[in-house]
Each structure stands twice: as C-alpha cells, then as structure tokens.
Amino acid sequence: MKIVVHNHEQSHVAAGWIWDCTKEEFFDGWIEFENGRIVAMGRGSIPPATPLFRGIILPRFINHHTHLGDSIFAETIRATVRTMDLRAVVAPPDGLKHRLLASAGKEEIVKGIVQSLQKMIYNGTGRFIDFREEGIQGIYCMHEALRTPLADAGITISLPSGENARNARETLYGDFTFQDMIFSFIFGRPASLTCTPSEIERILAAADGIGLSAYADWEHGDFFAIAEEAHRRNKLFAVHVSEEFHEPLDEILDAHPDMLVHMIHSTRKEWDVVAESGIPVVCCPQANALFDLRPPIEGMFQAGVNVMLGTDNAMLIDPDILEEVRYTFYHYPLFRKQGKSGFRKCLRMALPSAGKKLVSLEPIEEGKEAHFQVMTLPGRNDYSHPEHILAGSSDGGTGTTSESITIKPVVHGLVRENRIFEIL
Ligand SMILES: [Zn+2]
Incomplete structure (x- = not known):
C-alpha cells in the first residue's frame, strides 16, 4: 500500500456519482473543495474545472x-x-x-x-x-x-x-x-x-x-x-x-x-x-x-x-x-x-448513522468538511450505475452470488481534515 498526498492549499474538484446522505441515493454531480471544506457543489456532469478525482463519492x-x-x-x-x-x-x-x-x-x-x-x-x-x-x-x-x-x-x-x-x-x-x-x-x-x-x-x-x-x-x-x-x-x-x-x-x-x-x-x-x-x-x-x-x-x-x-x-x-x-x-x-435500491439499503448499513451519538454522519454538503472518499476503478471513465460497480457486478447487477464479483474498486481518493490522500 502506498499513500500519495496531494497539495491541499489550492481548490480541487471531484466529480462523479455522489451519495446524497439525506435521500440515501446517488446523483451525478461535482464537488469543489478547498482547505478541507466543501465550497461548492453542483448537479450534472460538467464540473467547473478538471476533476482531481472522478468516481463514486461517498462517506468513508x-x-x-x-x-x-x-x-x-x-x-x-x-x-x-x-x-x-x-x-x-x-x-x-x-x-x-x-x-x-x-x-x-x-x-x-x-x-x-x-x-x-x-x-x-x-x-x-x-x-x-x-x-x-x-x-x-x-x-x-x-x-x-x-x-x-x-x-x-x-x-x-x-x-x-x-x-x-x-x-x-x-x-x-x-x-x-x-x-x-x-x-x-x-x-x-x-x-x-x-x-x-x-x-x-x-x-x-x-x-x-x-x-x-x-x-x-x-x-x-x-x-x-x-x-x-x-x-x-x-x-x-x-x-x-x-x-x-x-x-x-x-x-x-x-x-x-x-x-x-x-x-x-x-x-x-x-x-x-x-x-x-x-x-x-x-x-x-x-x-x-x-x-x-x-x-x-x-x-x-x-x-x-x-x-x-x-x-x-x-x-x-x-x-x-x-x-x-x-x-x-x-x-x-x-x-x-430490489436491484439498485436494495443495494443502497445494504450500503446504508455500512455508513455512519445520522444523529447517533456513536457514529454521526458527516453529510456531503456545501459548507461541510470534506470527509468523503472517491472510489475509482483503474482504466474506467464511466461511473454510471454506481450500485452495480460497488456490488462488484460486471453484468449489470444480475449476478446472484458474490462469486460473480469481477470488479473491485481499488483506488481511494480520500479527503481527510484539510489534506488529500490517495491510497494506492
Ligand atoms: Zn463479536
């Protein structure tokens, strides 16, 4: 394992499918962050600058x-x-x-x-x-x-x-x-x-x-x-x-x-x-x-x-x-x-719980600290259907057992405090 630390002083953009912590679903969009804080967010696939990371963006x-x-x-x-x-x-x-x-x-x-x-x-x-x-x-x-x-x-x-x-x-x-x-x-x-x-x-x-x-x-x-x-x-x-x-x-x-x-x-x-x-x-x-x-x-x-x-x-x-x-x-x-919606329910069980004293969730929202991670797949630019990718299913989610997993996210662009760590 190797950790690459990116320069954190300038503004950066991450783009892709973002986990909406309130609706508990993904939306296509981008996040601009600076000094460890989310300064702007938007929907749609055209970010304001070339993204430092592109992938599936969700809380750790x-x-x-x-x-x-x-x-x-x-x-x-x-x-x-x-x-x-x-x-x-x-x-x-x-x-x-x-x-x-x-x-x-x-x-x-x-x-x-x-x-x-x-x-x-x-x-x-x-x-x-x-x-x-x-x-x-x-x-x-x-x-x-x-x-x-x-x-x-x-x-x-x-x-x-x-x-x-x-x-x-x-x-x-x-x-x-x-x-x-x-x-x-x-x-x-x-x-x-x-x-x-x-x-x-x-x-x-x-x-x-x-x-x-x-x-x-x-x-x-x-x-x-x-x-x-x-x-x-x-x-x-x-x-x-x-x-x-x-x-x-x-x-x-x-x-x-x-x-x-x-x-x-x-x-x-x-x-x-x-x-x-x-x-x-x-x-x-x-x-x-x-x-x-x-x-x-x-x-x-x-x-x-x-x-x-x-x-x-x-x-x-x-x-x-x-x-x-x-x-x-x-x-x-x-x-x-339930397909994708069923997967999201399972994914939710591995994310922090909103409002709980033990594990409160840091929502991915403008003004909040940039504590999200970006999961990417090497050699892949298309991140539509993030549920299928996270489920490890290359066949559109029709696999019936975890043995069908052929794709695994292996790179994490991790943003923590005011620094950016890429884990390789
Ligand atoms: Zn035990």
Whole structure:
C-alpha cells in the first residue's frame, strides 16, 4: 500500500456519482473543495474545472463490529473452522480464540491488528468499532497498533512536489500513524468472566465503552453493575445477544445497551421492541455463515430496526465492510430482488448513522468538511450505475452470488481534515 498526498492549499474538484446522505441515493454531480471544506457543489456532469478525482463519492465506511485482536490467527483458524461449532471457537473462557490469545505474545497480537488496520484503510473504512478481549492489556494492544507509524508497516507516503514538500515531511508526516488515517471506537471487557470494580474503572478510563460477550456468559449482578458503571461514566455499553441460542431481550434491555450485536435467535416481537427503542443492531452475516447461522436481517429491517453491518472476528473474515455489504445484498432476496435500491439499503448499513451519538454522519454538503472518499476503478471513465460497480457486478447487477464479483474498486481518493490522500 502506498499513500500519495496531494497539495491541499489550492481548490480541487471531484466529480462523479455522489451519495446524497439525506435521500440515501446517488446523483451525478461535482464537488469543489478547498482547505478541507466543501465550497461548492453542483448537479450534472460538467464540473467547473478538471476533476482531481472522478468516481463514486461517498462517506468513508464504518465497520460496526470487529475483533481485530485475533487477526494474527487467521491462517490457523480458517483451516479448521468449518469443522467446529461456534462455542468451541469463540466462547470465553476456553474457546479456541481465547486459548490462542492467551498463548500469543503482545507483539504478535499488535502485528495482527496493524495488518487489519492497513486492510481497512485500503478498503475505504474510516471508522470501526472494535470489541477487545483480554481486559486492560487488550485495550493497550489496540492503542499500540493505532500508534504504529505507517512507515513501520511498510507503507510509503509520497508527498506533493514543490517547495512545501520538505516542510510537510518534517512537520506533518514524519510520525504519521494509523490513528491519523482511521477513527476507532474501542469497547473493552474484563479479562475473565469475573471482575472487580477497579478493573472496570481502568477499562472505562482507557476505552470508549464496554463490549461484553454473550449475555448468558455473565453473572446477572456483574452484568448490570458493569452496564451501570459504563453509563455512570458516560461511556458506551454493548453486548452480544442471541448469537448461539435465544437470550431474554427484555432482561438485557434493562441494562440500557447502546448497541446489540447479532440477534440471530430473536423473535418478531423482539424486533418490534428493538425498533421502538432505536438501539442499533449489528449483524455480521459472513462470519455467522461459517457456523451455519443466519441473522434475520430482512425481518429486522422490515420491522424498522436500525440494522448495521460488521465483519466480526478478523481471524474468520477479513475486515472489508464493502464485502459484507455485497454479501448481504446477494444473500438476502429482499434486497437482491430490489436491484439498485436494495443495494443502497445494504450500503446504508455500512455508513455512519445520522444523529447517533456513536457514529454521526458527516453529510456531503456545501459548507461541510470534506470527509468523503472517491472510489475509482483503474482504466474506467464511466461511473454510471454506481450500485452495480460497488456490488462488484460486471453484468449489470444480475449476478446472484458474490462469486460473480469481477470488479473491485481499488483506488481511494480520500479527503481527510484539510489534506488529500490517495491510497494506492
Ligand atoms: Zn463479536
């Protein structure tokens, strides 16, 4: 991976299909931006100047659920996972993942996280919500990975030519790290299934919130004490729910979670309750499919639940949220049968949610900060039907499985703060 930094002081134009964050659809147009802010926008295919980037323009994706700490075990796990059940692989305290984590060195875990961060930046992910195991030490591993200089991961940064380049090298990019490129929400959890108030206090001081394993793993009293402490400190609280078997949602909601993960074995009545509450539910259909599990995304979506997508354990599935969008589109007939509009509904599940305290969306509008990304395909000038391109379908979207994907956006013109990064 290589990052090309473009000169940001002058005005630039990007053109193509732009995601309208309000209508949740694409329109053909252009954006003029200067010093990190959108100064003008227009519809139609004739921009006011030659575009620096032409392609599909949309907010950077958010991956709503990852466990990046297990990235380093991908090779070991993927070779055997299809022969094992879910509990044997991921359940604490003795699941394979937890045994591997306990035996791995900190350096190894950090190295794996760095590899996943690199993949996410490359595939257009601007934010991610990670559930870290292993208590406070696990959170420190994530901090260390995020603070790793890009140069240490073998990423070269090509600076703009001109007189400011030397300055830029010394002042801006000398210690450029992963956290300059991607925004993290870290949800920690106690190191074991029993915990003390002081451990919870340390975790909450170092993380954005608490993300517990299955509700059924926890002592009733501990579960509610942890949730209460998270809320008291104005941090977030999330939990895995009904992944392996049904768990009582009404009890779980008494802990006022900010986010629920999975809800595979949930009921229609529960979908209505969650829809009413507005609590987002994160689904990870690709990872679930490895254990012959299928989240009821269609039912929840139709009930009005705020469904979001995540990629779950990096040891099982690469943290590529656009692949998760594609998988959802091709494997859930409700969306696939609606064609482009169905794809947009799936795409929406990988974008930040407007108005939510966790992940508010930066709309692509005049006067707003230029935080969008431009996805382009090498050698391609025609970006009509952006849904087909993003769905990876070269046959006009008639493919029925993700195996039909033959096109993949590989270049991102990323605009962040007041600089422009092109990721190659
Ligand atoms: Zn999970």
